[in-house]
Amino acid sequence: MAVSEAQKKASDKYNREHMTTLGCKVKKEEAAAFKAYCAAQGKTANTELKDHVLKCIGEQGDEA
Numbered sequence: 001m002a003v004s005e006a007q008k009k010a011s012d013k014y015n016r017e018h019m020t021t022l023g024c025k026v027k028k029e030e031a032a033a034f035k036a037y038c039a040a041q042g043k044t045a046n047t048e049l050k051d052h053v054l055k056c057i058g059e060q061g062d063e064a
Helices: 005-018 028-040 045-056
Strands: none
Touching: 028 045
16 A cells, blocks of 8 residues: 555654664775675664664664
8 A cells, every 4th residue: 555645744754853864984895795794684784783873872772
């Protein structure tokens, strides 16, 4: 089922108010190696980075 325009608007508003993006620059080869590592773990790069951030600040993420 498609997401309604109202739901998209509500999600966008929530994200603007409560979320931010962290980023860093790495060499392309390092990024490719990290993505391969994440795939081998059955995770996305975003999930792996988010889990690490939560671990560092003492809020353990979901471990699936």
